[in-house]
Amino acid sequence: MSRKSRLSVSRPITRRSFSAGAAALAALAAGGSPLRRALAAKPVKLGCLAPLSGFFAREGQACKRGFDLAPAILADMGMPIEIMMGDTESNPDRARTAAEKLVNEGAEVLIGTFVSGETTAVAQVAEQRGVPHVINIAAAPKITEQGYKFVFRNFTTGPMLVINGFGLMKDLFKATGSTPKTAVFMHVNDTFGKAMGGGVKALFPKMNMPFEISTTIPYDPKAKDLSVEVAKAKATGADILMPVSHGADAIKLIREMVKQRWEPMGIMTPGSPGTYEAQFYKTLGKYSEFVIANVPWIDPKTDMSKTLLAAFAKEFPKESPELNVGFSFEACLIAADAYKRAGSGDPKALADALRATNITEHVMIGGPIQFNEKGQNVNIKSAALQNLDRKPTVVLPEASAEAKPVFPMPGWTDSRRA
């Protein structure tokens, strides 16, 4: 077997190999830096894109924390990387320009961006320039439906999020013995929100859910306030609210619900961010409690997650680790693993290596990281996170649960929120 063909065979990162790598690195570190430098491979240049400023800055900064932690951890695993950071400014046009700039400056793999609209633009650049693109976060299904050869997504699509989310809702009703009759569905009207809205519309009838969706209310994520939207939702008298939000709008939504004294049985997103972020707890305080988000999450039980979480706690003691951090780190892991197996920065070899990815030991909940023929990882699972004591707590699936779910949600003035 030639060297090239041997290298192109996928070698999964297993718990054992991760631990062995970490141990070897500790030995190397103890042995002194000259030896370590001598053994170090050439780092792969990763052009990491995130909305570091603008509307999605909060989420973009969370992604950056994942990118910031990756070089040290991956170097310890014998997979050195160099991060080249690009700011998409929460704008698809700027995302395209930033991606072009990173490619011109020598990025061998593009990673990003968090926002579906921006990610679509970056994927087009990647395909045109023939540079592999690993998507850390972006749920719009169409991105991996274009027949792209260089685009790989390690995140769930909107429909996958919806299927996982609805499944967890049924589990929740079963576990608590309380089942709502009606729901109101509110979603942001950007690329992500529309994809989720389309997913809910298409999949809800097939999922045999025990409740009906009485109305759907799309809203502008940049709206200055959501009083009208919440008033319309409240007027339906629905038992639960299913929001698909981002960050700031999730805060506005809850704030307005409190002001209008709307106390449904529960607030549970079928799969969207915003309700488990530090700013949500900080701004809303006791009103942030008991909200449920069904989203992919960091598996606290793998060795790699423990390493990542320890590094995060040391580097960012005031922040909380969440899925943006985990998926951004994993995107770097995927690119570094492919580069190691490809043995060069040749885009085609890298894309082939990415297609053959099989990483069993990783960070997020779910099966091994593998890409199907469309470049989509279909093994990612969601967890039901409930805000308990001002932190996201896994309440389902039972195997990973850290606490029992509370449903129906206590009212806004209930003493359990104190």
Add this chain to the structure above:
Amino acid sequence: MTWDTVASILIGGALTGLVYSLMALGLSVIFGVIRVVNFAHGEMMTLAMFAGVFLFTGGGLDPILSLPIVAGTLFILGYALQRRLVEPFIARPEHEQFILLLAVAILLVNGLLLAFGPDARSVTVDYAFDSFELGPIFIDKVKAYAAGVGVLVAAGLLMFFRYTRTGKAIRACSDNLMGAQVVGLNIRRLYALTFGLGVACVGAAGCLLSLLVDVTPMLGPELTLLAFVIVIIGGLGSMMGALLGGIVVGLSEALAGLLIVPSMKSMFSFGLLILILAFRPQGLFGKRT
């Protein structure tokens, strides 16, 4: 939908519109007298919002109480800006004024980004989650307070222009600049005062808006655009037009959310703008030139 829901939505829209009015008033005052369009309007407002947030988080001052401090500081800033930067451009072509104030806007945005970073910041006062209950109607307490203070500030400004000697002198500059010069009014000082007052108005509105909206350094252009929509609907240069334009925009957004789809709220106000430009280009309360 029940009548009380409709009433709550309309009252909320009108209250938000009153805060918008104060924001647009500053733009209208400056243009009405100096004939300079302040393209850094939204960015100045963002600066005021950050000042409100900073005084709240650092000193525990409710933005309503910190309003005089912020407005006063922005008055000085506006006065100095007019004397040192804008004044040499008054007689120059409009596009040069535009570029100058755009440069000020860019400097403000990037200065705020350097100082505060890109994160959204908010003010959560004790009454942030409270409402007044009038039977089945809920009135947002924060909006009610902000609108009330906005009305007081606007009334104070209108009274200043109507009843004080300086206010009358500024109006004279606006109505007949040559006549004002002939009778010996100090135009440079009056222009600087006007610019200062306009920016102070923006400062007051920024403090109030920080109670309602999360602030980021990138918020400026959006606010500038909103202020332009309001003053064009109300009538550029007309103070009463700016006041009523704000209420019209606030109500139209609320109605659009109620009757059509909430995500089309902004489109409704822009639609209104197009209609005004097509059928009454001087605005609802502006004078035809």
